[in-house]
Amino acid sequence: MPTDQLNGAPDLKHTSNIGRLDDVDIHDWYRFVYAYSDRLVTGLADEFGIGEDDLVVDPFNGTGTTTLTAKKLGIDSIGTDTSPASVLSARCKTNWDVDLDAFRERRSELLRTIRPVFDEISSQGNTTLDSFGESGGTDVDLSTYDFSEPEKTPKGWLSEKPLQKMTVLKYHVEELPDDDVTDLFELAMIAVLPEDVGNVRFGPEATRDRTQEGDTDVFRFFKNKLADIEADLERVQAAVESGEIEPGDTEILRADARQLADVLRDESELLNADAHDGEVDYVITSPPYPAEHDYTRNQRLELIWLDAADDNEDLQRIKKANIRSHTKNIYVADDEGEQVDIRANDRVDAIVSEMETILEEEDISHGFGKYYPRVITEYFAGMQHHFEQVYDVLAPGGKAAYVVGDSGSYWQVEVETAEILAELAENRVGFEAPEIRLWRNMAATTADYDDVEENILVLTKPDE
Template identity: 25%
Template sequence: MKQPLLFEADPMFTNRQTKAVTFRGKLDLPIHRWYRLTPSFSPTLADDIADHFSLSASDLVLDPFSGVGTVPLCMKYRGIPACSVEINPYLHFVGTVKTRTYRAVENIEQYFSDFMKVFRGKLNTIPFEDRPALYLAEQARFIPRINYPERWWSKGNLAQLVCLRKLLIERVEKTEAHDLLRMGALAILIPVSNAKHNHVSLTYAEKPLPTVDVAGVFEQQLQNMIADLRAVLALPRSEVTIYSGNSKKLSQVLPENGRKVSSVITSPPYPNRFSYARETRPHLFFFDFIGSARAVGQLETDAIGGTWGKATSVLSTGVKPKNELIAKLLKPYIKDIHHGGNLMAHYVTKYFNDLYDHAGEVEKVCEPRCRLAYVIGNSKFYDNPLPSDEILAGIFNHFGFSLDRIDKMRKRQSKSGLHESVVFMKRG
């Protein structure tokens, strides 16, 4: 049955089903399903935008906010060259491992199977069911340096993960197959934890997870990964690169004298205070992608949209619009946000100051006829709506990108007035 129209009529990007917009669209897709990042978008959306732009092998697509690499992964298996940029070192790893080209799948399968023998052999020597604390005390230096690890994992599961972590860290060879093993381990950290995906952000379950067969969960994950690598073997593929860096400095992150970008397909963090650094703490610490809580705070401060830890102290010192354009674009909304206290008004100001820096960098790296598709959600602060899609279009307009149209794709959550849009713009 046809859905009733929620927004203005448009052939493609309005009234979309949840699976065609959100992470739900990737849960059963090869490779895309390796790690669940709840605020990531659906591969269907990336594919539909690529169709809409009629992209081909002669294009170069950029996603400046790579997340788990949805856009470059989709482009790769359509044979369209692509690159992306990600500030979070763990997510950069996920995007890199997912978008590599793997050919010798049998060798990888053998490597996994040899490792599983070693892992199970080691687990047999560890009393993780009845005396996990003993093993944890002995191996204290291999416990991930996350604050309060036992809140994340019950002792029996933590002991098995520490055994897995130790084996993987101590392996001398650092091959692509080894990276896949690490990806497999990172993928099971939440399924064997006391955290749950009940909300957009992870929350702790009321009852900790009892000791489970971590090796069994890990082996299943590895088998899924092998099946996925086989599933894409016959597809066309292009080379894609995931760069580690800050999209507020795009022109320094992408190769100097590199090819200019012909399309941007992306989704920046929404101004909704979701913290990517906080959400990925277990993973950031598991293989030391980050060294300390302080470094996580710095990552959050450097990222767009961060509010957690140190980033909050930065906001409390006060943030001013960086120029008249930002002041003018925010003026109709900022007074109502101030009404509820200054912190949120500073948050919103910093967010759009950052987007301004980003938009200026997009101008430097793209071709004269470049097309842009920015997927973004609006927000509400103290019940006052903030039209992020329109403000973003206003910022890009300043840098010479004209607005084609804003398609409101879907209503978000049950809160009225929240929606996700795709903002289509083109240079010139």
């Protein structure tokens, strides 16, 4: 059983929470607060005895911790996620065959192009030379760029000059050929946005951070990020070349985990390769849980810079593909709860009844509170659909491990996520003897509800 040294509140001040990692190489190219530790994956791989012939899937792959760790361990893996930013991250981190000469050549050219423009932006309006730019008065033509703030940028998240520099960067990255080398520039671009450029902090919800406002040395952050990427790729390519590492094969797909088996059968080369013959051996993952975390807000800047969040329609498309885990992704047409009669589960019914009583007694008919019961029903029904898909594609005897937190986010009504998921998986889907282990206690995200458990739920598909 893996142990996480981080008992108590994790460090959520920064997007990266690098402290949670045993081995930061490549993982730290891009991280977010919801990313888990590679230690969890190495620990479970060790305990389950996952080997080179096995196929591991992370259906909620996020920034790609599972798939990168599996690759480093020589294990084949597939990761899926609904977020284009996460898919890009996981794809870059697990593609080690990039042409580094082409990368270096393109980097020099790109940095040469953006440098004078950034200098010009920094020096605009300055009467002294206290800015990051040195020049001013160059023949840079800033009218080439549209500096208007993208519509879905949360208020105050980007100061004027950093916004202009990121606009210039995006413009020139978009001019590059559409290939895996350019993917690395895109990843570096979106990684510096929340980490170094934006006025935003994560606690874990993303909020405006006024202490960061003003001009920023975007050039240096971007250049350093590219240097980290280059150094890690050099190291890993040399390790592969020398035989020190025999990496697993990896595939990253954009998919809704509630359609996992269908998508993998249709689109995955790895699942259908002779080595795996259409079956997944292990699932290791951390799905959302009902706790008001809006992934599309936490990754908002990244999604905007990837043109995936230009307007409400774009955002809705991503949210609708997501498991319903917060009040801002509940829709009128949502009916998974009814489809599977989720309230026939006593625990779900008790939670929903308690919430309905509060709604009635407090006479709550507006605001997000009225959606709380539906988050619960739609969440657990969505997860049931996901379990059905996992069961379908898992080999007999295969195991699926889920890291999930309990929740007290909704009027402190206690939601024992792992317990309920275990019942649904066993009674409705067919997994046997679900096991729940305490992973750690986390400080709750609401001040009035302390210590929420995060558990690992382990499901096993019966042998035939």
